Amino acid sequence: MTATTVTATANTRPTQTARSGWLHLCNGLDPVRDGGMVPSILGMTGALQRAGGDVRIVTSTPSRLDAATIAGGVAIAGPETNVAEAVGSAEVVHMHGLWQTHTRRGGRFAREARVPYVMATHGMTDPWALRHKAWKKKLYLTLVESRNLRRASCLHALSRPEIGHLRGLAPWAPVCFVPNGVDLAAFDDLPPRSVIEAEHPELKGKFVLLFFGRLHAKKGINLLAEAMRTLCPAFPELHVLIAGKDDGEWPAFADRVADAGLTDRMTYVGHVGGERARQVWAAADAFTLPSYSEGFSMAILEALACSLPCMFTTACHFSEAAQADAALVVEPRADAVTQALRNLLERSPAERAKLGANGRRLVESDYTWDQQADRLASVYRWLSGGGPSPDCVVS
Template sequence: MKTTILTPSLSRQAGGIFEAERRLSQALHRLPDVEIEVVGLRDEKTTADLPDWAPLTPTVLPTWGPEAFGYSPDLVNTLLGTDADLLHLHALWMYTTVAALQWRRATQRPHVVSVHGMLDSWAVNNAEWKKQIVGWLYEHRSLRQAACLHALNDEEYEAIRDYGLETPVCVVPNGVDLPGTAPDRAPPWAETGVPEGDRVLLFLGRLHPKKGLSELLAAWEKVEPNGWHLAIIGWDDGGHEAVLQDQATEAGLTDRVHFLGPRFGEEKGAAFHHADAFILPSHSEGLPMAVLEAWSYRLPVLMTPACNLSEGFRSGAALSIEPSAQGIADGLGRLLDRTFDEWREMGEKGRALVEQSYTWPQIARTMREVYRWVLGEGPRPDCVYVD
């Protein structure tokens, strides 16, 4: 079974999608009967992150014109040259969708589309008129002609159906790698002078308005948690970090709120390992990798229902917050009212969830069964919905 993975970004510039598509591809590659080839577009972070795809060696293509569209004149011919049985496209709204449609038309072979939260109502309403035009031009055709759409959870499945699509949908989550021994590195906030013994609430992700960070800062000002610091780790998207820093300065929070920039690899692992709790006050997510990583490090989590991990609330691994200043402040108050033993119990429940459902080898095996069904080589898996 030869599968081509097509992505508009092979680097951290894609945010959590980068980790999801990379680790799924690597896990599939390790299965004995799956051959994986990766094709993607070049961006400013590709050279730095390409080694992380090993043992896979992605084909990297340059783009012309606006980066947001990602036009690559050689993409269609490159895809045809892979002679794949199946094409798996990650993400929507870009030229990669156009290329996938042309590949499908030329080969009469099936394609699968991972939507990565991009059909959730918040995401659809963001730049709505542009997406309506793109949808009319090519995106709707790709979504309807796909052999299967890939949703990360039941909430995303419902969003796909609410969008009006009747295409079969497989519900297969993202995964994480379980951390091993404790990292040797000090926590990244140590360099900011956080006193030893003070506690740290960690946010890690893209610095974008949809993540609810402005509301988080407003909540932090309301609560003023004594003995706690807020560590914000992530990459700036569209200048939002400067807006947040100005907000923190105006509110007098600079001694308790620390903007630490992006961290990867061992530095990211050290941040999770040394944090006391994790927060994601997002307005919209597909299935956030950062929450799964926090659970893998046994951290208690505060998150919104929009993170689409309701099993975290049901199991007691997470506290539910609303993406508003008051809603987040209420959640912070509930966290601070708990004892250390109660935090540890939350974290253990999160780790158990990850071990049970969110490791890459088991996710790759499930996706292989989806591929077999799409190719007519096996029965429809339980994770595939056709209604």
């Protein structure tokens, strides 16, 4: 569908522009800096392209795409792009995240050009997230983001609790519920575990519990350290593998582990991506994410796609996994995390394999990117063409 709208750049008067395509705006595509939002955006836009969309990504900072998988046909432009022109020529704009330049400018340009826009906050409206650096976010919310959210054509919730978080900030804006997805093929035929064991022989013969994510305060890495203190002496075969960029929490975590005399029971490999990430997934016997706050974790979906038995917290907002007997889901408290991991370790290999198989089946059934792209495409077509709202629009 193509329409005509009046658009304006920062330096020119409004002109008549043909409107077409689905534009995604984000801060950048740097997996080291931007974390799970990068595979989320790339997976989402790639599937939308496969679904027949004309998709373009514009970033306000430079990207790092050397280890990223870019779907054919998805155009990516950097900070040199004239954002006002890009927004004004789009059929629908989809903005990702909060608190940054691309939403401040993108929301204003979309309203000026009368282009419908969607905002996906990726968990940034979660109460824990809003309490983190609270005064800065409250000020920016008052000056900028509240207007963007309230005037959005549609808000994009990745989890059911996020629907309520968004409604609290923008009570009258429609909300579509479209979770993240995963490309299953990327997690089939993983390399042999011996590949990473050759580099890290301490993993040989161990039960490897994988934490995959940024080492940020919200990820609950401190809860994992407390669980290790209790569980490592009781389970001599347990070894914890940590994969992810240090975002401020590594020194404290390493100190806690060292104080407990458990440094040799843990391996840290830093940020991984591409084939290196597949090697890390292949090394794991189980996965944990004891977070205090999440949007909708890509790492959880990837762990389920790998058929790994999983333990994560209610703050990950994925109760569907517990309902499908695909994961152990507990409150983000040290005692609850420790007991759930003990439960996982005490299960037989067959019981853990059943848990992992249920996880893979859940992803196959409801959480592939192609399924989510169909839902998002229906939202875009509704916003640009009218008619009844699609089933995934919940308010």
